[in-house]
Amino acid sequence: MMSSRFKIAVATIAGLVILSASGAEARGPRPAGPVRVDLSASAHPIGAGNRYADTAHRVNTVRGVTTHAATTATASAICRGCSAEAISVQVLYLDRSPTMRLDNVAIAWTQGCASCNATAVSLQVVVVSRPGSLITANRAAALNAACNACHATSGAFQLVVSGKAQSRFSATTLRSLTSWASTQALLLRTPDLLGLSHLQQRLALKRLAHLVNADLGTRTLGARARVSGQ
Template identity: 35%
Template sequence: MTGRGLAAHAVVAVLLLAGAADASPRGSPDERRYLDVVASAQPSDQRREDRDVVVSEVMVRHAALKADAVATSVTSCSGCRGDSTALQVVYVRGPASARFDNVASAWVQDCWDCTATALAVQLVVIGPGTRARPTNRALAVGNTCATCRTATAAFQVVVQVDAVGRLPAAALAEVTAWVDAQAAALRAAVVAPATPRRAAARAAARSLGDLRRVVVRALEARTRSARVAVTR
């Protein structure tokens, strides 16, 4: 493997091992400190198309919290396709010091006509007593791959409300439909002619605005942070 390939391995490993997996489904609040959601697509010669979709909605109450949402796709076989989508919705009920990391990564290597897409979406609802530290990243790596395409997008929205509660079912359905549309757009991006970087960034910013408005309207919330990162 080349030095660049080793570096790509190292980057992806660091992103995936950023925390310990610990999440709970929609239901009663829990007191856990680490909340990680990982969607991982790994196509192979035996499974030439691999798609992984992971959705998590969790209510937490803890003085110190770290939540990671990661979508990663790695493609290294010719004609193969990997698509990953992660959606994490976190409600922080009690005052806390909280770190929120959202990462989308796609990697192609040593293959022909192969593609990889990754979409990571993290929505966070906090009360007035929570100190939030969000980070949002999108990464794409291509190595020894002349006819490969990658596309990644990471969307992160942090809002504040006076009393933390869950998104209504109708709003959550809107968010889910929005995520499906973004994932479909990424899959289309790797088979269509390349979109200029500025145009892709403008489209992503509009999409981020749409997502933010759904959450703010549903919860009568105030936006603390809204970020998007894309690679093509």
């Protein structure tokens, strides 16, 4: 018989998986709104001892239309000794958007395995100019079920800054964003205080915001970090 806590955790994971599936295909903006700009990384190894990693990157520009963007990373391990790592890095430039809905989700789980690991990191960086209404959601979930020596961790990081319409990241900063996300995945895979500390993750995101603002001359509207691990 499953405990109430476990049932709630399973239901939460299932709901977030449904959301992540909606972002499984990256779409370019259409001429008229509203538009969706979605990106997802997904890592699910099959077979004992296998390791699978998926990294997704995308840069999009949308002007003058209502925009819904979903950035997701999902990773699972269900086989003995296997590991999964999913990393999504999405950069959005939104100019004169009347309504913006920004969803960022990282999900990781292990089930029915031994010595298995799953790590998911999703980084969403949004530069807005002359914005309208803004709705944001940033979520992370991790779950271990019926397994031995298993480790599931996830981190969702969302950064929204305001600047000029022509603001664009340098190639160096774009590379730094990818490197930053990879570093967070490495820390999350390390089962110590640094890897799972919410305070450490918030400080890391604050340093990233400083880098972004220094490059673009922008100011931070929102910086959100959520970490989950078992």
